[in-house]
Amino acid sequence: MQIKRAYEPKEKSDGFRILVDRLWPRGIKKEDMHVDVWLKEIAPxxxxxxxxxxxxxxxxxxxAKYNAELKHSTAIEEIIRLTKTHKKVTLIYGAKDEQHNQAVVLKEFLQKIISIC
Structure with missing residues (x-):
């Protein structure tokens, strides 16, 4: 599992692409985004x-607050299923800050849960 900004070009190595933002990234047409699924319910x-x-x-x-939301999210089962179904998954986000965004928190959260399962 990896994370990637929505503004970076799609690569074959991305695998299954999941947009994890509540809002569609600005300035990108839906047909240009190349995401397989938009799970806005998983966003903060x-x-x-x-x-x-x-x-x-x-x-x-x-x-801490986002982790608490994730623990009660109804979309968490869906995203776990997708990460188990697809060999390679990339979480797509729109934020400029590559170190401080919800995809970073979500990736960590998912990795902990998947390692327990």
């Missing part, structure tokens, strides 16, 4: 997303 809630606003000072709290 609108309230949490707006509160975080990509402020690195809020990163630790954001991570």
């Amino acid at each position: 809630s609108s309230k949490l997303r707006k509160w975080f606003n990509h402020d690195v000072k809020k990163w630790k709290v954001f991570t």
Whole structure:
């Protein structure tokens, strides 16, 4: 499993591409995105997303709050199924910050759950 910005070109090595943003990335046409599925339900809630606003000072709290949301997410089973069904999965996100975004938190969360299963 890997993560990749929506603005980077699709590569064959991406495998199955899952958009994990609640909002469609700005400036990209749907036909140009090349995602296999858009799981907006797995993204942070609108309230949490707006509160975080990509402020690195809020990163630790954001991570804790988003992990709590993921534990109660109905979409988590779907994304786990997809990661087990497909040999290679890439989580696609739109944020500029490659180290402080929901895809980073989601990838860690999924890796912990999948290693337990």
